[in-house]
Amino acid sequence: MMQSTIYQHLTTLCEKIGPRPIGSAPNRAAADYIQQVFAAAGLQTERQEFSCVEWRLDEVQLELDGEVLLAAANTFSPPCTVAGPIALLSTLRQLESADLAQKIVLLCGELATGPLAPLNSPIYLPEEHKKLGELLRAQSPLAVVMISPEMDAPVVMIDDWTLPIPSVTVSAAVGRMLLNQSGQPLKLTMRSQRDPGASCNVIGHVDRQAGKSIVVCAHYDTKFGTPGAFDNGSGVAALLALAQVLPARVRGVDLEFIAFSGEEYNGLGDVEYLRRFGLEPVRFGEMRNERAPAFNHIQAAINIDGVGLLSGTNTIALVNESVALQQAVTDALQNYLAISQVAPWPASNHYTFYAHGVPCIVLGNNGGADLVHRPTDSIEWVSAPKIEETVQLVIELVAAITLD
């Protein structure tokens, strides 16, 4: 019964609706669906609207001497039709002293070890990324070309909507070829549009007047171009299943079910959620885990992000946990031998709560690194029974928390 409900939530989100990035019509369709499920479960629903960017891509083409190369537009890239010689750069010092006017920059080496953090990121912005972002803006090349870590697939490496320079990512195979073409003419044509947009968190409460609450959350947005089944259709399917069964099992405490949006892009939904409590996001590295008085009512926050992967192991992690909470998890795990307790990891919505001192329970899965944010993250990779396993564990843990 529960497995078929979970499966239905998954197919609706990942197949009927599909990729649901911030600002898009499918993102709003997913919000509507979630709100309907919350309301049908008898919850008091609320939307927390926030503004974001709406980006559309119609066409991208990268050419070397008339030959078309495999390239992906980096998310939020502005449109362009530009042509110029390749300038190859591998260090910040080269970038500082180069003359890049009328050139197309190919970044490699220490400038391209992974995705570039957006310059306006409120949470994650390492010093080298900040410097690279600032230098690119100051040098203002015609366009930027990044190289994907994957041989045959261009995995997008920039998603900064404040970057005024058009950019693409090429596969590692194309990148390797281009590294021998310094000075040769590249041409980039990008037909895209960047407009003001909107998205929202969807929240369902059991009883707002209860005084204390337990948060259960999952993000429903995806990166562009991925069905987002594992990341994070799976977590939302679990969240919706919990919204349907948990309220009948608790008394005297509010359950606050939060479907966050914008987790994939700057944590925009988290920023909005915090703003309504008069709180600010905490930067990585500046965390003190002090309990914010505005969050005193939250007994625990349970976040579900990427569970039920067929080929992986479901995991649970605790942050800011009391001895009693760790004991409750240890006891519950006696009946869940297929779930492993792992060290806490920061990068998801629970960070919003644990950076402000709230005890957190995080459900995830230790696989899927080659799947997340890719077009291949489809429902064939996730299993309704394995998602249900995490749902049942959460039900047990909520019962244990509300007992004491």
Ligand SMILES: [Zn+2]
């Ligand atoms: Zn996720």
